[in-house]
Structures are given as C-alpha cells and as structure tokens.
Amino acid sequence: MTASRLVIRTVRYGGVWASLLAVTSLLQAGAALVLPAVLGRAVDGVLGGSTSLTWPLVYAGLVAISMTGDALTELSTGAGTAAATARLRHLFTRHVLGLGPSAGLPPGDLTSRAVTATADTAYAPSAAILAAAAVVPPLGGVIALVLLDPWLALTFALGLPAIVALLRSFVRDTSAVVGRYLEAQSRIATRLVETLAGSRTVAAAGAAERETERVLAPLPELSAQGHATWRIQATTAGRSTLAVPFLQLAVLAVAGYELAHGRLTAGGLLAGAQYAGLGSDIGPVIAQLGRLARARAGAARLAPVLDRPTPAYGPASLPGGPGRLEFRGVSAASVLDDVNLVVPGGGAVAVVGRSGGGKSLLAALAGRLADPDDGEVLLDGVPLPSLKHAELREAVGYAFARPALFGDTIAEAIGGDAETAARAACADAFIRRLPLGYRTPPSEAPLSGGELQRLGLARAFAHPGRVLVLDDATSSLDTVTETQVGDVLTRDGRTRLIIAHRVGTAARADLVAWLDGGTVRACAPHRELWSDPEYRAVFGE
Structure with a gap:
C-alpha cells in the first residue's frame, strides 16, 4: 500500500462528518461565488435609483448562510478528524499486535507512528474535502470573469501559471520536510523508550546526563525541519502576497477601461474586482494542501508497517490428542538448521544449549510466535499454520523470562483459577501480602524479578x-523455589517444552534436546547425556 493509497483510504474514515463537511463547505463556496454578483446588482440598483430591497436582502441571506456554514464546517472538521484518527489508530494497533514479534521495529518507533503519524494522516478527509471546496471559488471566479467580460478573464489567465507553480512547489517541499520531521521525532521516541526501559541501569551508572544527550541528539534535526516548514509556508505566503495584488490590480485596470467605454457597469466593475480576488485567493488552497502534504507524510510512516502481512491462519481444528509437538526439518533465521524433534504428548522436554544457539527461537516456533523459513511444526499431526487462530492460542500456553502483565488486577492478569495457579507457581503468599491481594492492579504491585516470573508461571x-x-x-527464581516449581511441572500432565539453563531443570525432564550448531545434536534423558563432557560444558561443569 502506497502512502497515496492510504490517504485515499483514510478519506473514507470521516464518515457522516465528512459528508456534512462536504455539504457545508460547498454551500460556503457557492455563497462566496454568488455574493459578488449579488453585490454588483445591488450597487447597480442603487445607482439606478431603485428602492427595492430584494438584492440587499439576498446579500444578507447569503452572508447568514456563509456564517452558518463556517460554524458547521469547524464542527464537522474536528469531529471527522477525531473519527478518522480513532479508526486509523485502531487499524494500526490491531495490525501491529497481529504482526507480533515479526513487527520488527523498536517500541518507541511504533509508538510514534501509532500516536503522531495516525493523527497527521487523519487530516486527510477534512483536508481533501476543504481543498476541493477551496478550489471552487477561484475556478468560479475565473468563469464569472469570462461571463462578465472576456478581457478580464484573459488578463487574469496570464497570471495563472505563476500561481499553479507556487502551489506545486509548496506541496512537494512540504511533504519532504514533514517526512523528515516525523523521522526525527520517531528517533527521539525510540531512544526515550529504550532509556526508560533501562532506567535503573542509567541511575546506577550515573549516566543520566549522557543518556539525555543521546535521547535528544536528533533534536537539532527536528528543530531544523520544523523551521524549514515555517520557512516554506512563509515563502509561499510572501510570494502569493506579492503576486495576488498585482493580478487583481491588472484586472481592475482592465475593468476600469471597460467601464470607461461603457462595456461594463459600476456594479460589474465591483463584481469583477471581487471575482479577481476570488480567482487569485490561493490562501485556503495552500492551507489545505499543507494539511494534505502532512497527511501524506504521516501515511508514508504507516504504510510500510501496514504492508507487512500478518500471519495467516487456516480453518482447521485440533483433533483430540495428547499434545504431541513435532518439528520436521525446521530452519529459521539462519540460526536453526534442519531441526527434527518430537516432544511426546504429555512429556517434558528440556532444551539446552549455549547462548545464541536458538533455544528461544525454537520455543517461539512451538506456538507459532514465529514461522520457520523451511520445514514445518505440527501439533497432534496438524501443521500449525492450518489451525484457526483461536484454536492455536488456546492449545499452547507460554511463560517467559520477562513476562508482561495485562489486566486491571493480579487475578485478571493470571486468569482462570488464579489462586490455584498462583499456589502452583509459589506466588500465592506474596500476592496476599500486596495491598489489595489478588485485586491489586499490576502497575501498583512492587514486584521483584522472581515474583514477576512466578506470576508469569501462574x-x-x-x-x-x-x-x-x-x-x-525460571531464571530469576531462587534454587528452592525453582525446585518447587519444577516439581509442579513434573506432575503437570500436559506436553511441556522447557528452555533450560540449570542442571536441575534438565534432570527433571523426561528428555533433553541438546541444541548445538543450530541443530539437535542429541535427544535423550539427562542421565545418559551427562557422561559427555561437551554436554556438561553447556552448564559450565
């Protein structure tokens, strides 16, 4: 999806507010077109001695319509932009979460896109409609000049190329500058999120000043692009300020000549001068084109992420089975190479190997948090991509080294029978010591690394x-707690794939899959592998 296509797609997100905006903006444009003609008729009537109030009343009515349209335009612009922003943020967030770990961008960068780029892109509905409406008065003004006097139209037409060139350069330059501005903004957000994640390390190292400088290093670039935006707007406004009066003056001079020769009335001269002003009034067009350029720059930040395909799921359901997990010729990320491994249904297999050997990648493949480059992973004989999304997520549960807790309370973050699960994970005692026990919000629970891991296990x-x-x-658990949790795991009747770093964890498993060089070097009980000195070296023995 290109940025332009996303902008067009976003225009539809304005909903009923966009329709209202289209109606009100066109009414305003229509009123602006008719006003000079009505004013000219009123002036001619007064100069001709007429006492009729028809044209003055029509003029007053058009002014009232224009004022009402202006109020409704402001309302529909704000409401439509808000609706489009909400729709885009929902779309982008859902897509990013659907991508999962394959999103491949830092959290700060994704946050910047989700917050700032969506808001900028959401200007598209109102900007597109208002830009189209803003073109109506200038075009109508030119047509009106043709109808009033062809010489007026010809005079005006001679200045049009300069105005068109001005608009074109404005859109081109603004799009480029806004794009660079958003990129610099994203770099700051990315570095800030990284630093906040390691705030304890920063404090312990006394590196606050250094990190502040690193986070804000793109600030001069951000400032430069911001100033460049204002310079482009000021330059465009200055040029239009010079060009427009000269164009109006030329039309007025020709109108005076036509008036002097009896080919134009006084009211016609007044109307001609106002239509020349409408025809050359590119200020509203520039403003809306600027918004469209900003929307396109925001869309250019969103489109590459939205273009990434989310994992496709099939229609299959799992048959009844013990949970037999099978890796067939699996290769992935240039780390795992032709891995063949069977985790028996109801059995526990510990995966051991040196750091960087692909253990966590194998764990991710087991529940399709990642997909292999080659080969396939099957659960009870069904390839994982063939399963329904809900079916797969219900079938495979995970616990991580650094779990994230979601929910309004600790109980909600655990889910299911929270208290029974917490007792199994040796977490019940410290949860009950929290201010509100199981009703404590996770964000208000002071948790150590081991306690957080136990909640993840629960x-x-x-x-x-x-x-x-x-x-x-279980990497952050003390030895006693790790043994207790290990005993629970041993009694658990489900299929278990355990990434292990401790000898005790490997010893309690039914089988040990020894990863070496990106492939399974051996798969056997721990006691059989222990005689191999290279296997013992994995544990530092």
Missing part, C-alpha cells in the same frame, strides 16, 4: 491448553 499454569512452553521462565 498465568501459564492457568492456561487451559494441551502444550506449555517455558522460555527461560
């Missing part, structure tokens, strides 16, 4: 699926 234990994947989920 959530995994509460998951109803047939497969449980633990990706280094």
Whole structure:
C-alpha cells in the first residue's frame, strides 16, 4: 500500500462528518461565488435609483448562510478528524499486535507512528474535502470573469501559471520536510523508550546526563525541519502576497477601461474586482494542501508497517490428542538448521544449549510466535499454520523470562483459577501480602524479578491448553523455589517444552534436546547425556 493509497483510504474514515463537511463547505463556496454578483446588482440598483430591497436582502441571506456554514464546517472538521484518527489508530494497533514479534521495529518507533503519524494522516478527509471546496471559488471566479467580460478573464489567465507553480512547489517541499520531521521525532521516541526501559541501569551508572544527550541528539534535526516548514509556508505566503495584488490590480485596470467605454457597469466593475480576488485567493488552497502534504507524510510512516502481512491462519481444528509437538526439518533465521524433534504428548522436554544457539527461537516456533523459513511444526499431526487462530492460542500456553502483565488486577492478569495457579507457581503468599491481594492492579504491585516470573508461571499454569512452553521462565527464581516449581511441572500432565539453563531443570525432564550448531545434536534423558563432557560444558561443569 502506497502512502497515496492510504490517504485515499483514510478519506473514507470521516464518515457522516465528512459528508456534512462536504455539504457545508460547498454551500460556503457557492455563497462566496454568488455574493459578488449579488453585490454588483445591488450597487447597480442603487445607482439606478431603485428602492427595492430584494438584492440587499439576498446579500444578507447569503452572508447568514456563509456564517452558518463556517460554524458547521469547524464542527464537522474536528469531529471527522477525531473519527478518522480513532479508526486509523485502531487499524494500526490491531495490525501491529497481529504482526507480533515479526513487527520488527523498536517500541518507541511504533509508538510514534501509532500516536503522531495516525493523527497527521487523519487530516486527510477534512483536508481533501476543504481543498476541493477551496478550489471552487477561484475556478468560479475565473468563469464569472469570462461571463462578465472576456478581457478580464484573459488578463487574469496570464497570471495563472505563476500561481499553479507556487502551489506545486509548496506541496512537494512540504511533504519532504514533514517526512523528515516525523523521522526525527520517531528517533527521539525510540531512544526515550529504550532509556526508560533501562532506567535503573542509567541511575546506577550515573549516566543520566549522557543518556539525555543521546535521547535528544536528533533534536537539532527536528528543530531544523520544523523551521524549514515555517520557512516554506512563509515563502509561499510572501510570494502569493506579492503576486495576488498585482493580478487583481491588472484586472481592475482592465475593468476600469471597460467601464470607461461603457462595456461594463459600476456594479460589474465591483463584481469583477471581487471575482479577481476570488480567482487569485490561493490562501485556503495552500492551507489545505499543507494539511494534505502532512497527511501524506504521516501515511508514508504507516504504510510500510501496514504492508507487512500478518500471519495467516487456516480453518482447521485440533483433533483430540495428547499434545504431541513435532518439528520436521525446521530452519529459521539462519540460526536453526534442519531441526527434527518430537516432544511426546504429555512429556517434558528440556532444551539446552549455549547462548545464541536458538533455544528461544525454537520455543517461539512451538506456538507459532514465529514461522520457520523451511520445514514445518505440527501439533497432534496438524501443521500449525492450518489451525484457526483461536484454536492455536488456546492449545499452547507460554511463560517467559520477562513476562508482561495485562489486566486491571493480579487475578485478571493470571486468569482462570488464579489462586490455584498462583499456589502452583509459589506466588500465592506474596500476592496476599500486596495491598489489595489478588485485586491489586499490576502497575501498583512492587514486584521483584522472581515474583514477576512466578506470576508469569501462574498465568501459564492457568492456561487451559494441551502444550506449555517455558522460555527461560525460571531464571530469576531462587534454587528452592525453582525446585518447587519444577516439581509442579513434573506432575503437570500436559506436553511441556522447557528452555533450560540449570542442571536441575534438565534432570527433571523426561528428555533433553541438546541444541548445538543450530541443530539437535542429541535427544535423550539427562542421565545418559551427562557422561559427555561437551554436554556438561553447556552448564559450565
């Protein structure tokens, strides 16, 4: 999807407010076109000695219509932009979450796009409608000049190329500058999120000043592009300020000549002067083109992310089965190479290997948090891509080394039978010590790394699926707690794939899959592998 196509798509998001804006803006444009003619008729009537109030009343009515349209235009512009912003943010957020880990961009950058780029792109509906409406008075003014006197129209037409060139350069330059501005803004957001995530490290290292400088390093670029935007607007406004009066003066001079020779009335001269002003009034057009340029720059930030395909899911449901997980010839990310591994239904397989050997990648493949480049992963004989999304997510539960908690309370973050799951994860005691116990909001719970991991384990234990994947989920637990959790895992009847770094975890598993060089070097009980010194070296023995 190109930025232009996304802008066009966004125009439809204005909904009923966009329709109202189209009606009111066109009414205003129509009133603006008719006003000079009505005024000219009124002037001619007064000069001709007429006492009729018809034309003055029509003029007053048109002014009232224009004022009402202006108020409704402001209302519909604000409401339509808000509706388009909400729609775009929903679309972008849903797509990013659908991409999951494959989004491939830093959180700060994605946040910047979700907040700023969507707001900029949402100007598209109102800007497109108002830009179209803003063109009506100038075009109508030219047509009116033709009807009043062809010489007036010819005089005006001689100045049109300069105005068109001015508009074209404005749109081109504004789009480029706004794009660079948004990129600089995104770099600041990305660095800030990274620094906030490591705020304890920054404080411990006394690196606050250095990190401040690093985060704000793109600020001069941001300032430069902001100033460039204002310079473009000022330059365009200055040129139009010089060009428009000269054009109006030329038309007025020709109108005076025509009046002197009896080919134009006084009212016609007044109307001609006003129509020349309408025809050369490109200020509203410039304003809306500026908004469209900003919308297009925002869309250029959103489109590359929206173009990334989310994982496709099939129509299949899982048959009844014990949760047999099978990796067939799996290669992924230039890390795993032709991995063949069977995790028996109801069994526990610990995956061990050196750092960077692909253990976490294998765990991600087990529940389709990532897809292999080659080969396939099957659950009870069904390839994972063939399964319905809900079916797969219900079948496979995860616990991570650094879990994130979502929900209004600790109980909601765990889910299911929260208390039973928390007891299994050795988390019940410290949860009850929290200010509101299980009703404590996660954001208000002072948790250590080990406590956070235990809540992640509790959530995994509460998951109803047939497969449980633990990706280094006990690394922050003390030895006693890790043993207690390990005993629970040993008794769990589900299929378990456990990324292990400790000897005790490997020893409690039914089988150990030893990853070495991106492939499974051996798969056997821990006691059989322990005689191999290279296997012992994985644990630093």
